[in-house]
Amino acid sequence: MPPLIVKRRLILLCALLVFVAVWFVPLPALRASGTHEFSLDMRQFEFTPGRIEVQQGDQVTITLSSSDVVHGFYLDGYQINQRVEPGITRQITFTADQTGKFRYRCAVSCGALHPFMIGELVVNNNFPFWRALTLLGVSLISTLVYLYFGANKA
Amino acid sequence: MITLPRPAPPSARPAMPAALKTLLKARWFQPALQLITLFGFTLAILAGFFGTPAGSRNFGIVFVWIVWWALLIIVLVPFFGRVWCTVCPLPAPGEWLQRRGIIRRTPGKLHTLGKRFPKRFKNMWLQNFGFLGIASFSAIILTRPHISAGVLLAFVLAALGLSLVYEKRVFCRYVCPVGGFIGLYAMMAPLELRVRDCKTCLEHGAKDCVVGNDQGYGCPWMVYPGNLKRNTYCGLCFECIKTCPKDNITIRLRPFGSDLFVAQERRLDEAYKAFIMLGCALVYSTVLLGRWGWLKNWANMDTLPHWLLYAAGLWLFNLVLLPGLFWGAAWIGRKLAGEMKIRDLFVAFAYTLVPLGLAAWIAFSLGFVFVNGSYALSVLSDPFGWGWNLFGTADAAWTPFAPQLLSFLQVGVLSVGLMFAVNTAYRSARQFYADHRGAFTAMLPVAGLLTLITGVFMVLYLG
Numbered sequence: 001m002p003p004l005i006v007k008r009r010l011i012l013l014c015a016l017l018v019f020v021a022v023w024f025v026p027l028p029a030l031r032a033s034g035t036h037e038f039s040l041d042m043r044q045f046e047f048t049p050g051r052i053e054v055q056q057g058d059q060v061t062i063t064l065s066s067s068d069v070v071h072g073f074y075l076d077g078y079q080i081n082q083r084v085e086p087g088i089t090r091q092i093t094f095t096a097d098q099t100g101k102f103r104y105r106c107a108v109s110c111g112a113l114h115p116f117m118i119g120e121l122v123v124n125n126n127f128p129f130w131r132a133l134t135l136l137g138v139s140l141i142s143t144l145v146y147l148y149f150g151a152n153k154a
Numbered sequence: 155m156i157t158l159p160r161p162a163p164p165s166a167r168p169a170m171p172a173a174l175k176t177l178l179k180a181r182w183f184q185p186a187l188q189l190i191t192l193f194g195f196t197l198a199i200l201a202g203f204f205g206t207p208a209g210s211r212n213f214g215i216v217f218v219w220i221v222w223w224a225l226l227i228i229v230l231v232p233f234f235g236r237v238w239c240t241v242c243p244l245p246a247p248g249e250w251l252q253r254r255g256i257i258r259r260t261p262g263k264l265h266t267l268g269k270r271f272p273k274r275f276k277n278m279w280l281q282n283f284g285f286l287g288i289a290s291f292s293a294i295i296l297t298r299p300h301i302s303a304g305v306l307l308a309f310v311l312a313a314l315g316l317s318l319v320y321e322k323r324v325f326c327r328y329v330c331p332v333g334g335f336i337g338l339y340a341m342m343a344p345l346e347l348r349v350r351d352c353k354t355c356l357e358h359g360a361k362d363c364v365v366g367n368d369q370g371y372g373c374p375w376m377v378y379p380g381n382l383k384r385n386t387y388c389g390l391c392f393e394c395i396k397t398c399p400k401d402n403i404t405i406r407l408r409p410f411g412s413d414l415f416v417a418q419e420r421r422l423d424e425a426y427k428a429f430i431m432l433g434c435a436l437v438y439s440t441v442l443l444g445r446w447g448w449l450k451n452w453a454n455m456d457t458l459p460h461w462l463l464y465a466a467g468l469w470l471f472n473l474v475l476l477p478g479l480f481w482g483a484a485w486i487g488r489k490l491a492g493e494m495k496i497r498d499l500f501v502a503f504a505y506t507l508v509p510l511g512l513a514a515w516i517a518f519s520l521g522f523v524f525v526n527g528s529y530a531l532s533v534l535s536d537p538f539g540w541g542w543n544l545f546g547t548a549d550a551a552w553t554p555f556a557p558q559l560l561s562f563l564q565v566g567v568l569s570v571g572l573m574f575a576v577n578t579a580y581r582s583a584r585q586f587y588a589d590h591r592g593a594f595t596a597m598l599p600v601a602g603l604l605t606l607i608t609g610v611f612m613v614l615y616l617g
Contacts, residue, residue, distance in 0.1 A: 045454070046447015076557035100561070101616050105525070107552065109210050112297040113450050115526050116442045129616040132565045136612060139569040140605045143576045151580070153590040 008150040015142030022134045027127050029099075031057035040119075042084060043067040044111045047104065047119035054096045055124050061093045072107025075121065081107050096121075100128040169350065170404050178392040178405075181370070184240060185256045192243035195306065197537060202303020206539025210552070212299040213537030216529045218306070219296050224523040226336075227515050235343030236336055239389035244309050245326050248317030249374065259370055267319050271328060278423035281334030282430055286472060288331055289434050290465040293441070293453035323374040326389055333389075338427045339512045340385040341413035341505075347379070347388055347395075347405050354402045355380030363394040363403070370396030379403055384413035386424070414505050414578050417585045422497075425504030426477065432507045432607070433472035435514035439614050443521050480504060483599040487583070491596035494586050502582040503600045506575040510604055513571020514611060517564040521615070525554040564615050572608045576601045 032055035040062050041048045054060050064073050066086045073082045073090075077098055082090050106117035169175070177183055194217065202214030209215035230238050250256050252264040288295060288305070295302050313325040326333050349355050363379045366372035370393040373379065377387050379394045395403050440446070441453050441464075452460040484500040531550035536542040543549070579600045583593035 045450050047445070048447075050445035050447060074554070076554065098558075100558075103557070105554075109208055112209060113293060113454055115210060115297075115522065116293075116450055117447075118443060118445055120445045126617070128561055129612070132561070132612045132616050133609065135565060135569055136572065136605065136609055139573050140576065140601065143573045144601065147577065147580045148594055151590055151594075 004150065004152065008146065011142065011146045011150055015138065015146070018138050018142070019135065022131055022138055027125075029056055030125055031055075033057055033059075035059045035061070037061045037063070039063045039065070040073070041065050041067055042071040042073070042106065042117075044069065045106070045113040045117040047117070049119070051120045051122065053122045053124060056096060056099045058096045058123075059093065060096050060121075061091060064090045064092065069110050070108050071110050071117075072105075074105045074107035075102055076104070077102045083108055096123045099123045100126055168404070168406070169401065170406075174405070175395070178395045179369075181259060181396070182257050184391060185246075185250075187241040188243055188246045191241050192246055195243040199303045199306050201537050201539075202299040202301075202306070204538060205299060207299060208539060209297045209299055209302075210526070210529045211533065211536070211539040213533050214299045214303050214306075215297065216526075216533040217537075218302065220523060220526055221530050224519055224527070227512075227519050228523070231336055231339045232342060232512060232516070233344065235340035235345050235385045236388060236390045237345075238336060239326065239333060240391060242326075244330065245313045245317070245323055247310060248314040248325070249323065251314070252317050252321075253371070259366075259368060261368075264321055264371075266317060266321050268321055269319050271320050271324050275328055277328070277421065278334050278337075278427050280329050281331050282423065282426050284329065284331035285334060285427075285434070286430060286469060289430075289437075290468055292438070293450065294455060296442075297454075322372075322376055323389065327375055327387060334427055335431050337386040338424060338431065338508060339515075341508055342411045342512055343385060344407055344410050345405065346385055346408055346412070347390060347392075347403065348382055349380050350402050350404050352380060354400050358400060358402075360399075362397040362399055366393070367397050367399070370394075372397070383416045384419055386413065386419075411509060411574060411578065414508060415581055415585070417502070417582075420498075420501050420505065422501055425501045426473070428504050428507040428511055429476045429480070430472045432511040432514055433476045434468075435511060435518050436607070436610065437468055437471065439514075439518050439521070439611060443518065444614065477504075479603060480507075480600070483603045486599040487596040490598070491583075491587055491592045494596075499583075499586060499596070502585065503579060503597070505582060506579045506600060506604060509574035509578060510571045510608065513567045513574075516571075517567045517611060517615065520560060520563055520567070524560050525557060526552075527555055528553045561616050565612065568608050568611055572604055575604045579604070 034055065036054050036058050038049070038052055038060070040052070042064065043066065052060075052062075062073075064082060064084045066084045068086060070086065071084050073084060073092070074080065077100070078094055080092055080094060082092055084090050100123060102121045102123065104119045104121060106114055110117065170178070198214040198218050201212050205212045205214065226238055252266050254260050254265055295305055309330070312329065316325045316329065317323075361378075364372050373394055374391055375387055375389045379388075379398075382388055441449050449464070452464040455461040480503060481496075481500050484503050485496060487503075488494050488496055488499055528550065529552060531547040535545045535548035541548075576597070579597035580593060583597040584590075587593040587596055
């Protein structure tokens with residue numbers, strides 16, 4: 001096999017190993033045990049606040065209210081789905097045991113932009129995000145190494 | 155990754171499998187598929203005008219902007235190129251009127267005024283501005299069934315009107331905003347229609363593929379297949395396969411993105427199409443999938459001044475800021491690597507946005523298809539939202555599909571897009587700088603910019 005092909009395959013193999021390592025190596029969970037309470041108001045087509053940040057392990061209580069029409073609160077990854085009528089507050093409590101960014105969405109058709117009524121719960125440390133950024137760096141570096149050392153220079 | 159396999163010598167290019175050839179030569183094949191999509195399209199327009207105003211309960215919104223869109227951008231374009239244009243219902247009524255027939259090859263000339271399309275519009279600029287125009291109203295078009303239906307109907311009427319005035323598929327080739335980006339991203343597809351032997355075409359004087367014969371029409375897309383080097387403007391209507399008396403046209407597989415390196419056909423209008431598509435993917439990811447409610451309301455035209463600000467921002471970002479950043483990166487690259495015509499380098503580097511833009515659109519589309527795809531079940535049983543239950547699924551609840559898997563897929567798609575884009579930058583630079591080191595240096599600023607853009611997407615999706 002020509003040396004250039006061997007070199008390319010070696011670079012690809014190394015890149016693949018780094019990819020797998022970055023994505024699958026377990027990271028220590030920095031668990032907190034605090035309690036956080038938030039009030040979250042809904043109106044067409046936004047949540048206020050639009051972003052909530054907590055630490056992994058925190059117990060989170062959210063008091064939900066609606067300022068205009070009937071809305072719903074669906075939290076990705078936590079299987080929480082709560083209907084909220086205007087004038088009536090609802091409370092949900094859960095433990096933020098998974099890290100990452102989880103979107104909360106309106107779960108009751110509330111108007112034209114209903115499918116895009118979205119907010120964000122960020123559970124720190126947001127490991128999936130940092131892994132993604134590391135992967136981005138690995139993607140760039142491995143491609144550059146491949147191109148620099150594996151290119152046919154003729 | 156770097157060196158694509160050299161094209162096989164013409165004589166070695168294989169013919170299509172016999173069954174596929176028979177299918178593509180059959181005159182009923184394309185109209186049959188178009189009739190099916192025309193049925194769905196008509197249903198979408200009727201549901202838009204006469205069905206429920208709730209978009210998530212209306213066939214016209216759910217099947218056009220979720221099901222069709224996902225199929226188009228995640229499956230059809232990346233893997234099959236312009237195959238949607240084969241079955242697209244938009245030009246069908248106009249084309250059938252021109253031909254005075256649907257299936258059989260009617261003799262004589264096309265029934266049209268036969269005007270020549272103005273030369274200054276024979277490019278992608280109309281499609282670029284058309285797409286930006288629609289993008290400016292996207293929050294409204296995507297969510298209001300009657301407006302969505304009006305836009306679809308306007309497309310058909312435009313195609314029909316143009317087919318009465320101009321010969322062939324002027325709408326598809328120069329006007330259709332969807333056709334523009336399908337053509338751009340079709341360059342990535344691992345499938346192409348090409349001649350088997352260019353010499354055979356050169357020596358064949360009759361050019362049946364251009365003028366037509368009793369087996370089929372001359373190319374409706376105004377392309378000479380004998381000289382076809384990219385997928386961009388071939389609408390896969392297969393008329394040339396029907397008309398070629400030399401059996402010299404074939405469909406074959408190839409490496410992904412082969413067309414990106416056809417240097418002599420790069421153009422500024424296509425470069426801008428690449429900017430606009432990537433820019434819109436970024437804006438949509440921010441506005442529609444982001445957490446900023448005020449921005450959604452601006453796009454949703456809560457007040458005219460707000461919408462004007464939003465639209466102005468969208469146009470400026472796509473036509474000035476993004477191209478300006480690329481110009482800067484190309485300029486720095488040229489300074490580092492050696493003098494070269496900056497405009498050519500800028501246009502060549504813009505094609506790096508084809509793989510990255512396609513990846514960005516796939517990532518964006520996954521973002522709402524996974525979450526909102528379940529609406530399709532209820533709409534299938536009750537397309538107008540009138541309380542029907544045709545297939546027993548009308549009461550299917552909205553259920554996001556694996557939202558926790560979504561970010562993994564988005565990261566994967568964007569990473570692959572970035573790697574492909576950087577590779578494209580290097581290979582394009584090699585067409586300007588003969589030496590390896592010069593080309594590598596020239597593309598480094600562009601690679602940095604591509605990485606930065608990908609990083610912004612990752613911040614939006616995961617950060």
